[in-house]
Amino acid sequence: MYFNSLAAALQMDGHGAFVWSAYFITIGVVAMMVYAPRRREQRFLRQLEGQIRRSEGGNPPGASKEV
Amino acid sequence: MWTLFHKFGSPPWLYRLSGSILRWLLPITLLALVGGAVWGVLFTAPDFRQGNSYRIIYIHVPAAVVALAGYYVMAIAGAVSLIWRMKMADIAMRACAPIGAALTFVALVTGSIWGKPTWGTWWVWDARITSMLILLFLYLGVVALYEAYENKALAAKACAILSLVGTVNIPIIYKSVDWWYSLHQPASIKFTGGSTIDPSMLYPLLFMITAFYCLFTCALLLNMRVEILQREQRTAWVRALANKGAAG
Amino acid sequence: MTPAATVTFCLRLLRRQLVLGLRRPVELGNPLLFFAMVVALFPLGLGPAPDTLAAFAPGILWIVALLSNLLTSDAVFRSDLEDGSLEQLLLAPQPLYFSALAYVLAHWLLTGLLLGLASPLFALMLGLAPGAIPALAASLLLGTAVLSLIGGIGAALTVGLKRGGMLISLLILPFYMPVLIFGSGAVQAALNGNPAGPFLAILGALLCMSIALAPMAIAAGLRISVDT
Numbered sequence: 327m328y329f330n331s332l333a334a335a336l337q338m339d340g341h342g343a344f345v346w347s348a349y350f351i352t353i354g355v356v357a358m359m360v361y362a363p364r365r366r367e368q369r370f371l372r373q374l375e376g377q378i379r380r381s382e383g384g385n386p387p388g389a390s391k392e393v
Numbered sequence: 394m395w396t397l398f399h400k401f402g403s404p405p406w407l408y409r410l411s412g413s414i415l416r417w418l419l420p421i422t423l424l425a426l427v428g429g430a431v432w433g434v435l436f437t438a439p440d441f442r443q444g445n446s447y448r449i450i451y452i453h454v455p456a457a458v459v460a461l462a463g464y465y466v467m468a469i470a471g472a473v474s475l476i477w478r479m480k481m482a483d484i485a486m487r488a489c490a491p492i493g494a495a496l497t498f499v500a501l502v503t504g505s506i507w508g509k510p511t512w513g514t515w516w517v518w519d520a521r522i523t524s525m526l527i528l529l530f531l532y533l534g535v536v537a538l539y540e541a542y543e544n545k546a547l548a549a550k551a552c553a554i555l556s557l558v559g560t561v562n563i564p565i566i567y568k569s570v571d572w573w574y575s576l577h578q579p580a581s582i583k584f585t586g587g588s589t590i591d592p593s594m595l596y597p598l599l600f601m602i603t604a605f606y607c608l609f610t611c612a613l614l615l616n617m618r619v620e621i622l623q624r625e626q627r628t629a630w631v632r633a634l635a636n637k638g639a640a641g
Numbered sequence: 642m643t644p645a646a647t648v649t650f651c652l653r654l655l656r657r658q659l660v661l662g663l664r665r666p667v668e669l670g671n672p673l674l675f676f677a678m679v680v681a682l683f684p685l686g687l688g689p690a691p692d693t694l695a696a697f698a699p700g701i702l703w704i705v706a707l708l709s710n711l712l713t714s715d716a717v718f719r720s721d722l723e724d725g726s727l728e729q730l731l732l733a734p735q736p737l738y739f740s741a742l743a744y745v746l747a748h749w750l751l752t753g754l755l756l757g758l759a760s761p762l763f764a765l766m767l768g769l770a771p772g773a774i775p776a777l778a779a780s781l782l783l784g785t786a787v788l789s790l791i792g793g794i795g796a797a798l799t800v801g802l803k804r805g806g807m808l809i810s811l812l813i814l815p816f817y818m819p820v821l822i823f824g825s826g827a828v829q830a831a832l833n834g835n836p837a838g839p840f841l842a843i844l845g846a847l848l849c850m851s852i853a854l855a856p857m858a859i860a861a862g863l864r865i866s867v868d869t
Binding site for chain 1: 419423424426435439443445448449452453456459492498499503506507509510541592608611612619622623626632634635
């Protein structure tokens with residue numbers, strides 16, 4: 327560990343704000359890169375599932391037999 | 394070889410494979426990113442000229458390197474899809490563009506944050522920054538072209554051509570921007586280019602570059618999975634997957 | 642297909658494009674008018690001080706030439722796609738490479754050439770030193786040919802789209818940048834009393850390379866656009 331204390335690590339001789347903000351922005355973008363496609367995948371599967379259920383609901387398997 | 398080639402063309406196979414790869418690659422990548430960042434930020438000595446602000450290098454350089462490599466990945470995928478008409482290749486190409494744009498964005502933003510304490514301004518029209526900005530434009534152009542086409546198969550072909558044109562042009566753009574900058578270089582700004590980097594700084598940097606490559610791979614696979622599902626939504630295996638997802 | 646037949650075919654195609662262009666002289670003047678108007682914007686925006694204008698003149702003239710080329714690029718293939726003659730062209734036995742080259746050459750003759758020839762006038766209006774004017778005209782003549790070829794790629798990729806106008810600028814402006822750098826560099830060099838030759842040589846090299854490669858991309862783009 328290069329820094330002696332947490333405060334020194336946060337401060338970094340006045341450069342702390344720059345370094346930490348750069349890292350936080352990167353964390354945000356990386357999180358988006360990983361999270362966004364996963365969410366799109368989940369949402370798409372849910373949508374498709376609803377679609378399938380609706381199309382089956384409109385035409386339930388038993389309905390044609392009764393007519 | 395050819396069976397592997399055909400397997401890569403098969404969407405359900407690729408979907409399952411990417412799932413099993415991501416299951417271990419994604420946690421490892423995220424751990425490596427965090428570990429490398431901690432290593433770089435807390436456990437290395439400061440640069441004797443730039444002080445602590447140089448610590449941004451551990452995200453700035455990897456993001457820039459991978460963003461540039463990503464364009465070539467995109468162009469190669471585009472070439473494969475044009476030549477062999479492989480469906481998975483144009484899905485991969487499509488998935489590259491937003492990831493590359495995001496990484497280029499990271500490189501630009503971190504570079505400009507780094508520039509403030511080092512050069513005293515947020516933005517300098519320096520050769521490398523300008524080239525990265527142009528790279529961002531190239532990526533966004535591909536995204537815009539893809540979105541403009543209604544027919545996604547044609548969109549992929551058009552983007553493949555555009556990315557190949559871009560590949561030919563990137564070296565020219567880089568060289569010309571480099572040359573342009575050397576012509577106009579203002580005397581007040583000095584760069585630390587040419588200085589050798591100490592191993593204690595180099596190893597975490599190389600580690601982070603590797604981690605960013607893994608991140609690119611993960612994001613590529615994640616984006617490809619969504620694209621595969623959307624293109625194959627009428628097939629039985631996707632429908633079965635949707636039903637299973639609802640049940641589970 | 643014999644080479645001679647291909648040449649005659651391309652010459653006929655070129656003549657057709659030129660005749661179509663010359664039939665509408667007002668439209669032919671539009672890029673020049675645009676050039677003049679944008680040049681007039683700069684003194685209004687930057688102030689009329691001759692020194693400032695003269696210092697910025699190489700860059701201004703080149704950027705305006707680039708923009709007016711960009712705006713005309715959009716229309717290279719549009720009318721031919723709408724009336725179906727582009728589809729005929731794709732079915733023709735002649736290699737599409739040379740046909741694409743003929744289209745681009747016609748576009749350059751109708752825009753870049755005129756722009757290059759008229760540029761000394763605008764250069765004088767901005768107070769560019771007379772010594773730099775030959776370099777400006779030469780660099781514009783060479784550079785706009787490269788721009789037309791690159792613009793042709795963008796036009797071929799977007800011609801099938803309904804809203805292509807804005808998109809084409811986003812696609813091809815990054816590729817225009819090297820031309821801008823060397824073109825304005827040539828004028829700047831002449832202004833500083835250095836030889837402009839090396840810059841013109843680089844522009845010539847860019848032109849050779851884009852003549853070799855751009856028609857292929859244009860041909861591939863046209864095949865996609867006709868499908869839509």
